[in-house]
Amino acid sequence: LTWLMGVCKEDMVLVGQLLGEKTILNEFVAYVSLGELKNAGRFVEEKSIIMATYILCGFANVASIGIQIGGIGALAPNKKATLAKFGFQALIGGTLASLFTAVIVGMLI
Template identity: 40%
Template sequence: IALIAALNGLLGWATALIGFEAVTIELILGYLFQPIAFLLGVPWSEANVAGGLIGQKLVLNEFVAYIAYLDIADTLSPISQAIVVFALCGFANFSSIAILLGGLGALAPTRRDDISRLGLRALLTATLANLMSAALAGFFLSFQ
């Protein structure tokens, strides 16, 4: 988390030097995950914000993303809020790969190579399961 804050400071400083608006990791993640948030059912006008939160959850962790969500929840529509809450609810992030390697690697030290090879696949699968739950929430709430 401190590394992301340092990168945000460095990016903000570098972009201010060349006369652009301050760029942050969250802003970049927002643009990267905007189409995914839109596919989940978030309106395009709110998809950048929702995508940034989903990206924060993946890169940092869900606790940081939920804290950021609390600051901007009022700017999202109720359906977008529900979709974002479901999308953030899970342990699919890069730090979970380290936890997986540490825990399972201690239980089965001879299989550590297999576990490390499957770490990114497990992250992708868990992320897709999370996003599928969010899409279903958006689908069912859209009928109200």
């Protein structure tokens, strides 16, 4: 996926790891990892760091599905089943929005 986005081959695994951390854990954990990797000099290109920053923007992670169901479900209790049904699709949509933003930024820099 990171290859399709235009991340250099030396940084693909690192950016992919950050995307996985963001999706499974949350964006805050992934940003901490990004900072640690950057400070350790693990990235080859500055472009990869910038793109990773945009990839991590947003709340598309597994925990957000639960937050949506709990928060919006409290406002509309009869719609909890619908929220649960579309939760994973919202996760994919939010992730794609962040990825597309990173691709556009990558084309501009």
